[in-house]
Amino acid sequence: xxxxxxxxxxxxxxxxxxxxxxxxxxxxxxxxxxxxxxxxxxxxxxxxxxxxxxxxxxxxxxxxxxxxxxxxxxxxxxxxxxxxxxxxxxxxxxxxxxxxxxxxxxxx
Numbered sequence: 001x002x003x004x005x006x007x008x009x010x011x012x013x014x015x016x017x018x019x020x021x022x023x024x025x026x027x028x029x030x031x032x033x034x035x036x037x038x039x040x041x042x043x044x045x046x047x048x049x050x051x052x053x054x055x056x057x058x059x060x061x062x063x064x065x066x067x068x069x070x071x072x073x074x075x076x077x078x079x080x081x082x083x084x085x086x087x088x089x090x091x092x093x094x095x096x097x098x099x100x101x102x103x104x105x106x107x108x
Contacts, residue, residue: 050090058086 048054065082068074088095 046093054089058090062086 062083065074066078068078069076
């Protein structure tokens with residue numbers, strides 16, 4: 001019996017080839033010249049979005065959402081969406097680090 005690859009196995013093999021090529025491309029140019037200004041600008045944006053003001057706003061949002069859920073003014077699905085969104089925003093650095101570790105194939 002001859003086995004023919006279906007679309008799922010074909011897609012997985014193409015994904016593996018693309019990941020290998022992307023890993024090779026990343027190792028070739030990790031930090032291109034002239035990117036210092038962009039890196040510092042992104043660092044400033046990250047500090048602004050995850051700083052004291054953003055933390056205070058997230059605490060107020062979670063508190064207001066919890067109060068609204070407690071009184072029945074906000075349904076549980078919308079409340080869970082707000083709280084999950086806060087986790088994603090503040091855990092974004094850890095999430096990306098985990099994805100990069102998984103993509104590179106190296107352990108912790």
